[in-house]
Amino acid sequence: MTANIGIVTVSDRASSGTYEDKGGPAIAEVLGEILVSPWQPVTRLVADDEQKIADTLIELADSKACSLIFTTGGTGPALRDVTPEATQAVCNKMLPGFGELMRERSLAQVPTAILSRQTAGIRGRSLIVNLPGRPSSIRLCMLAVFPAIPFAIDLIGGPRLETDAAKCQAFRPPG
Template sequence: MLAKIGVVTVSDRASAGVYEDKGGPAIIDVLGEILVSPWQPATRLVADDVAEIEAALIQLADIEACSLILTTGGTGPALRDVTPEATQSVCDKMLPGFGELMRQQSLKQVPTAILSRQTAGIRGRTLIVNLPGRPGSIRLCMLAVFPAVPYCVDLIGGARLETDPAKCQAFRPPS
């Protein structure tokens, strides 16, 4: 079965065409590197606006039936950074361990990682994970949390995601 994966870039400047979106393509590059099962991206580029972010997440989860949605941007402390709020408002359950692990990994690189507010949650059969906005940080955080993603998606009834064990060792308990 083909897995649909939502990729949402949250950026005022990129959505206005002032700045090139580098976050969404960085997510797609990492997915292309680590996934061996068939998948298809469904991309969105929205402004730092709670209603726009919520609408994109709801459409990707409920209409497009994405098993996984990865967001980039809007997770800092600035006034316009509202991705975690939008994510929390559309999710049925929150999974704070994702954000905790991403901050822990990022703190090894920069002390300002403590300012990040990445989180994750579940909406129906969709796992939503907020990633940072910088391509290098996206890669670091994705590789940190992705070992838990396929099993989480299994547990909520999403499409089966298989990784290349040489690139990302996904964990599934022995059956």
């Protein structure tokens, strides 16, 4: 079974065409490196607008059956950064450990990581994970949290995700 994986870039500049989207491609690149099970990206590029972000997440989860959705951008403290609020608005369960781990790993690199507001949550059979906007930070954060993602997808009834253990060791409890 091929897994649909949503990749949402949240950026006023990229959505208007004045800035090249580097976040979405960075997510796809990491997924291409670590996943060995079949998957296909379902990409979206939206402005920093809470309702547009929420509508996009709902579409990917409910209509496009994305078992996993990554967002990039909109997680800082700026007035236009509203990705976590949109994520919380559409999720029925929040998973704060994702954001905690991403901030912990990022803080080892840069002190401003404390300003990051990444989070994750469940909407039906979809796991939504907010990532930062910089490609190097995306990679760092994805590799930090991805070991837990395949089991989370199992628990919500999604397709089985298998990783290349040499690049990312997914954890599933024995039995």
